[in-house]
Amino acid sequence: MSKKEGYIVALAGVPNSGKSSIFNKLTGGRAWVGNWPGVTIEKKIGTMRINSIEIEVVDLPGIYGLTAYSLDEIIARNFIVEENPDLVIVVVNATNLERSLYLALSILELEANTIVALNMVDLAEEQGIVIDHEKLSELLGIPVIPTVAVTGSGLKKLRELILEYVGRSKGRTNIVDYGYDLERAIRDVEKILQENVPEIIRKYPSRWISIKLLEWDEDVIRKVKSYAGGNEVIRKVEKIRAELQNKIDDLELFMTERRYQTILNIVKEVIKQTKAKGVTWTDLLDSILTHRFLGIFSAIAVLYMLFRFAFEISTPFVDLFSILINGYLHNRILGLKFLPSWLASLLADGVTNGVGTVVSFLPLIMMFFLGLAFLEDVGYMTRIAYLVDKLFSKFGLSGKTVIPLVIGFGCNVPAVMATRTIEDENERKTAALIAPLATCSARLPVYMVIAYAVFRQVAGAVVLSMYIWSVALALLVALALRKLVFKGPSAGFVMEMPPYIMPRSDIIGMKMWERSKRFLYKAGSVILIGVIFIWLLSVTGPSGFLGANALSSPRLLEHSWTGLLGKAFSETIFRPLNWDWRISVALIFGFIAKEIVVGTMAILYGIGESGLPAALAKLHAFTPVTGYAFMIFVLIYVPCIATIATIRSEMGSKYAVMAVAYELILAYTLALAVISFGHLLGVM
Amino acid sequence: MSGKLHASERLEIISVISGFFGSAYMILGLCALVARTSGECLTRITPGNIGMSILLLSIGAVLLSSPTTFRKNIILSSAASLVGSLLSITAMVVQVLDVGATWLDDIIRSQSFGRGDIVAGLLRGDAFLGYFMLLVFPFVLKTVKEHIIR
Numbered sequence: 001m002s003k004k005e006g007y008i009v010a011l012a013g014v015p016n017s018g019k020s021s022i023f024n025k026l027t028g029g030r031a032w033v034g035n036w037p038g039v040t041i042e043k044k045i046g047t048m049r050i051n052s053i054e055i056e057v058v059d060l061p062g063i064y065g066l067t068a069y070s071l072d073e074i075i076a077r078n079f080i081v082e083e084n085p086d087l088v089i090v091v092v093n094a095t096n097l098e099r100s101l102y103l104a105l106s107i108l109e110l111e112a113n114t115i116v117a118l119n120m121v122d123l124a125e126e127q128g129i130v131i132d133h134e135k136l137s138e139l140l141g142i143p144v145i146p147t148v149a150v151t152g153s154g155l156k157k158l159r160e161l162i163l164e165y166v167g168r169s170k171g172r173t174n175i176v177d178y179g180y181d182l183e184r185a186i187r188d189v190e191k192i193l194q195e196n197v198p199e200i201i202r203k204y205p206s207r208w209i210s211i212k213l214l215e216w217d218e219d220v221i222r223k224v225k226s227y228a229g230g231n232e233v234i235r236k237v238e239k240i241r242a243e244l245q246n247k248i249d250d251l252e253l254f255m256t257e258r259r260y261q262t263i264l265n266i267v268k269e270v271i272k273q274t275k276a277k278g279v280t281w282t283d284l285l286d287s288i289l290t291h292r293f294l295g296i297f298s299a300i301a302v303l304y305m306l307f308r309f310a311f312e313i314s315t316p317f318v319d320l321f322s323i324l325i326n327g328y329l330h331n332r333i334l335g336l337k338f339l340p341s342w343l344a345s346l347l348a349d350g351v352t353n354g355v356g357t358v359v360s361f362l363p364l365i366m367m368f369f370l371g372l373a374f375l376e377d378v379g380y381m382t383r384i385a386y387l388v389d390k391l392f393s394k395f396g397l398s399g400k401t402v403i404p405l406v407i408g409f410g411c412n413v414p415a416v417m418a419t420r421t422i423e424d425e426n427e428r429k430t431a432a433l434i435a436p437l438a439t440c441s442a443r444l445p446v447y448m449v450i451a452y453a454v455f456r457q458v459a460g461a462v463v464l465s466m467y468i469w470s471v472a473l474a475l476l477v478a479l480a481l482r483k484l485v486f487k488g489p490s491a492g493f494v495m496e497m498p499p500y501i502m503p504r505s506d507i508i509g510m511k512m513w514e515r516s517k518r519f520l521y522k523a524g525s526v527i528l529i530g531v532i533f534i535w536l537l538s539v540t541g542p543s544g545f546l547g548a549n550a551l552s553s554p555r556l557l558e559h560s561w562t563g564l565l566g567k568a569f570s571e572t573i574f575r576p577l578n579w580d581w582r583i584s585v586a587l588i589f590g591f592i593a594k595e596i597v598v599g600t601m602a603i604l605y606g607i608g609e610s611g612l613p614a615a616l617a618k619l620h621a622f623t624p625v626t627g628y629a630f631m632i633f634v635l636i637y638v639p640c641i642a643t644i645a646t647i648r649s650e651m652g653s654k655y656a657v658m659a660v661a662y663e664l665i666l667a668y669t670l671a672l673a674v675i676s677f678g679h680l681l682g683v684m
Numbered sequence: 685m686s687g688k689l690h691a692s693e694r695l696e697i698i699s700v701i702s703g704f705f706g707s708a709y710m711i712l713g714l715c716a717l718v719a720r721t722s723g724e725c726l727t728r729i730t731p732g733n734i735g736m737s738i739l740l741l742s743i744g745a746v747l748l749s750s751p752t753t754f755r756k757n758i759i760l761s762s763a764a765s766l767v768g769s770l771l772s773i774t775a776m777v778v779q780v781l782d783v784g785a786t787w788l789d790d791i792i793r794s795q796s797f798g799r800g801d802i803v804a805g806l807l808r809g810d811a812f813l814g815y816f817m818l819l820v821f822p823f824v825l826k827t828v829k830e831h832i833i834r
Binding site (some may be wrong): 281284287288289291293294301304305307308309320457458460461464 | 733734735736738739743745746759763766771775778782786788789791793828832833
């Protein structure tokens with residue numbers, strides 16, 4: 001190790017290799033999140049300290065190779081070649097060495113200073129796979145250390161290796177032999193680069209650039225063309241490619257095959273199968289959980305239980321929060337005699353009732369994310385993506401769209417961003433436009449309030465029906481978009497099934513907290529501003545300040561700005577939907593963020609200790625039909641300003657307007673359909 | 685019971701047990717559907733909503749596939765017993781937690797929650813069948829581990 005301070009270590013690995021677990025173990029779970037330059041894909045950075053030396057650890061996106069077909073792969077390779085990390089740790093999945101080694105070889109071709117963490121060796125051994133890591137190290141020419149990230153085994157040695165190798169100079173590693181003709185062509189291209197664009201050789205490894213040019217990698221071609229003399233290089237490479245293609249039909253395929261041949265040779269030398277490959281627990285469970293019929297039945301059962309767990313078990317905690325915040329705290333603030341009445345009203349009726357009602361749903365959100373993190377950690381969510389792939393293909397999408405949709409159940413903003421991993425442009429745009437239909441955690445409190453106010457006994461099933469509507473509508477809208485706007489075949493996708501593992505409470509807890517934290521943060525920022533604004537509009541009107549008690553006086557409230565606004569909507573656009581003016585106001589302010597819907601209702605209905613659902617039930621604010629129509633409307637109409645802004649930054653203003661327009665029309669039409677259907681059945 | 689039995693006999697026993705419980709889940713699931721739509725059906729033990737009906741029918745379908753696939757695909761049959769019993773036990777745990785949560789909620793809201801309600805909740809069909817599956821599960825797990833997993 002040299003004496004430089006402030007090292008950067010990049011962590012690379014295929015999906016499901018345990019890369020995130022290693023990242024968390026190395027950094028102690030302390031990470032901050034930013035964006036990769038020029039794109040809105042999340043970049044996770046943490047720090048570790050070894051012998052008082054601080055090292056920044058950058059978690060690269062989970063990738064299978066370093067091609068130019070996926071944005072994640074371009075990001076990873078650009079980081080390695082342009083940011084020049086002092087060390088790259090490649091996390092290799094020991095249960096699927098072939099797949100992981102492809103990435104390792106691609107990184108070695110970049111001539112990065114690399115070490116390998118051979119992870120999940122315990123699972124591999126369970127499957128009778130014993131890997132000679134010393135031999136592997138010898139064949140790759142870099143250190144290889146066996147690890148089990150979830151238990152922390154091997155991580156002490158990994159830290160020692162990081163300390164020993166970080167900042168070492170790079171070495172040229174020609175592990176893959178591309179054969180006589182191609183190797184000669186690579187040397188020729190290197191020479192052309194040296195003669196025409198020597199600057200690029202100083203920045204990027206010449207052999208790697210040459211290989212990529214011969215593979216006709218568009219990103220590298222762009223890079224070369226950006227230099228003076230670059231066009232000349234490309235012309236010469238084209239000529240070399242044409243000559244080569246007289247001998248080799250498909251150059252890119254040939255090069256991929258040579259890499260896999262090298263990998264097979266390595267694997268043959270380092271893997272010892274100690275027992276005949278038989279049925280593993282993963283095979284056994286997958287025979288049911290990925291079965292075309294039984295897999296669906298199992299998924300229905302698992303997801304329904306997840307909802308029961310989250311919604312029904314969280315009830316006492318939600319009620320306790322509600323009593324403490326909306327009852328005790330609210331009354332205490334109102335009882336503070338030294339506060340002027342307007343300030344007491346702002347703090348009690350505005351902030352406490354508004355933000356407090358949203359925060360009281362934190363136990364529910366946490367339990368939902370706890371269950372979701374558990375399913376992710378054991379490896380079950382991947383099976384759900386696999387199960388729906390066939391179904392999704394009928395709607396012009398691939399199973400890859402499931403990932404943004406699942407993320408969307410947490411928050412629509414990262415869901416729209418997650419569509420960047422979809423290679424096919426038409427599919428990506430479709431996925432980004434349907435992502436807001438994934439019912440995010442902000443909508444959950446709204447469903448819960450209505451479900452408990454109107455459908456108490458079957459609240460869980462009613463809320464679950466929103467999720468079914470969410471997926472069904474996303475698919476139908478996708479079908480319409482693929483048929484009418486983004487035409488073209490679905491690209492399909494390849495997904496690796498990770499083995500099932502015993503979930504780790506620390507990892508699940510961390511995932512749950514990371515996601516719940518966003519909900520809390522939003523409550524303390526945008527929701528707080530929103531409810532203060534609503535309070536202000538509720539205690540003032542055309543005649544000026546109505547008094548701090550306007551919120552407890554229906555007559556005064558009706559003459560406030562919110563009352564007038566709500567009435568204008570409820571007597572015109574929302575008239576056929578039969579909603580109270582206060583509900584209209586809640587929906588209008590819900591444009592800012594969906595959590596504000598509950599906060600606004602809490603302010604305008606002036607709730608007490610029993611909480612909003614009880615207050616709504618007592619006032620008969622909703623019938624089962626109008627309540628369900630309201631839930632449908634909230635599910636579909638504009639998710640929040642942040643999501644719209646993300647769609648705009650990802651796809652442009654045209655598509656942001658398109659998203660808002662279709663969601664409003666669809667929300668209104670379906671809510672009206674529910675009301676009309678209720679009328680037809682004589683149920684109101 | 686199990687020591688003197690052959691592997692195939694032990695696997696057959698778990699598939700028969702799964703079939704028995706699968707049928708019970710199907711009956712309970714159909715009853716939940718009937719109770720919700722048109723009338724009463726095993727009122728004391730049947731959960732009365734569509735969601736629970738779908739859950740019970742789904743668990744029943746998985747468990748019933750064990751005896752029906754036993755002759756054709758012993759791995760699938762064993763997996764059905766294992767997954768079915770896991771789903772059944774999870775459903776029972778969720779129901780028990782739900783009873784506890786409702787009890788706690790009523791204390792918080794100062795409402796009465798009689799001992800009868802707790803007993804009724806704990807003896808509801810989905811919980812009741814889950815207790816039996818919990819008893820059977822170690823035998824299912826041991827049999828599958830010894831005779832299927834390699």
